[in-house]
Amino acid sequence: MIRCLKISLFCSLLLLVNQYKAKACTIFISCDKNAVLVGNNEDYRPGTPTYLWSRAKAGGKFGYVFWGFEEQYPEGGMNEHGLFFDAAALPEPIPISRDPAKPDFEAYLVEPVLSKCRTVSEAIAFIQQYNLTWQEKAQIMIADKSGDYAIIHANYIIRSEAPVFALTNYALKAEQPSTFNCWRQQTAYQLLNHQAPTVDLMKETLCQTAQRSSDNATLYSQICDLKQGVIHLFQQHDFSKQVKIKLEDYLSKGSRDVPIASLFSKSIADTMSAYMLSHNKEEAIGYYKHLKQNDSISFNFSEKELDLLGYRLIDSGKLSDAISIFHLNLKNFPDSDRAKSSLANAYLLNHSFEKADSLYREAAKINPRNIYVGLFGTEGGEVTFRVNGMPGAGRIALIGSFTDEEESAEYFIKQENGWILKKHLAPGEYTYKFLVDDTYWMEDPDNKMHIKVRDWYNSRLIVRKD
Structure with missing residues (x-):
């Protein structure tokens, strides 16, 4: 039975006019006598450059790597002794209780801790000497290769012996x-x-736990093996490709400042986006084929890349170009339900309904759970919304431009591999959002059809007449 929540006018306005966007990151540790592993998702505005900086051992300081968006304000790092450090932002600052007997530490802690400390105990001893005046709006997880870890804010330190601990963005x-x-x-x-x-x-x-919204997404991720001194690095919430960094070998090459993107194959979507600023679609497709034939090692030619490019073109109002790119993707991946449904979406926007419906039917045969088939490929106004994964959510509400302030927002039903909600809607165009646990507003992470509202996006829905 679907439970309902009364949605006030305030909530409707929150969704459609001035919605709160929570930036997020997730840090977790899992350890036993054989392994100490720390995972980290760093989430922020898509397109923001990210970096991996390394500092070789010198002058009595330990060697370490650190990561983030700006060198002056790094997010975290790991040193040669297996000490890990990363911060999770808080939505609101916690006023600091200053100790007048201690000096203020008015800087980021990442480099001082990693360059001076081997263990969690040493790091805490160093940190407790100061008032952490820059630490009112973040909590830090530090961990070492013994499996010891702690959560640190300017006002408190939390220790735990549990083998698993997860830190997110609440105090x-x-x-x-x-x-x-x-x-x-x-x-x-x-x-x-x-x-x-x-x-x-x-x-x-x-x-x-990765974020996949258009205005807030996981930009890079790591698995840090603290016992082995290894970092498994991922980017753009793509966990099919990784860079494995042996810290000892990496630090032996000296101090370096490296864009994380440069450690991976080049994005063909980014390359084509730049090329199409000054070339037509025919020239762009020819350029794509040339690169694929002559430089396939340097570029990421996965199905996801052209799919991403196609939706970028839709967002830019270049529907004809998007159709051509989706056609190219389908030619490269003829058995992909995603390639078929994305081309169907472009035909839908172009009012080529027969072509769209044919492709939706083909996609449904390959994958009946295809999200676009449920949203756009059904008849009679019956729409199926799906959320993949998210097993830790308590409940997920659907709220959109079809939700009247006096009506109820419907909740998804939890299934084994995700969540589902079926709803009948009159023909028309709508926007919608998910509200997770009555706290987190979320764009439909799997629906790349959306409409920008100021600095954020609402997911798009088109319901056609029979």
Whole structure:
């Protein structure tokens, strides 16, 4: 039975006019006597450049790598002794309780800690000498290769001996409503508790907790093996490709400042986007074929890349170009339900309904759970909304331009591999959003058809007449 929640005018306006966007990251540790693994998803505005900086051992300081968006404000890092450090932002600052007997530390802690400390105990001893005046709006997880870890804010330190711990973006010492639930934290616990720590399990947990919205997405991820001194690095919430960094070997090459993107194959979507600024679609497709034939090693030619490019073109109002790119993708991946449904979406926007419906039917035969088939490829106004994964969510509500302030927002039904909600709607165009655990607003992460509203996006829905 579908439960309902009364949605006030305020909530409707929140969705459609001035919606809160929570930036997020997820850090978790899983350890036993054989392995100490830490996972980290760093989430922020898509397109933001990310970096990996390395500092070789010198002048009595340990060697370490650190990562983030700006060198002056790094997010975290790991040193040669297996000490890990990363921060999770808080939505609101916690006023700092200053100790007048201590000096203020008015800088980021990442490099001082990693360059001076081997263990969690050493790091805490160093940190406790100061008032952390820059640490009012973040909590830090530090961990070492023994499996010891701690959560640090300017006002408190939390120690735990549990083999699994997950940190997200709410204050652990702050009072929360009795109904509060962080779906990313609970997903991590559901996947990791009572399981031996493995790289594959950590990767699955990163994948399940990654953000995929157009205005807030996971830009890079790591699995840090603290005992072995190895970092498994991923980017753009793509966990099919990784760069494995042996820290000892990496640091032996000296101090470097490296864009994370440069460690991976070049994005053909980014390359084509730039090329199409000054060339027509025929020239662009020819350029794509030339690169694929002559430089396939340097570029990422996965199905996801041209799919991404196609939706970028739709967002730019270049529907004809998008159709050509989706055609090219389908030619390269003829058995892909995603390639078929994305081309169908473009035909739908072009009012080529017979072509669209034919492709939706083909996609449904390959994958009956294809999200676009449920949203755009059905008849009679019956729409199927799906959310893949998110096992740690307590409940997910559907709220959109079809939700009247006096009506009820419907909740998804939880299934084995995700969530589902079926709804009958009159013909028309709509926008919608998901509200997770009555706290987190979320664009439909699997629907790349959307409409931009100021600095954020609402998911798009088109319901046709029979």
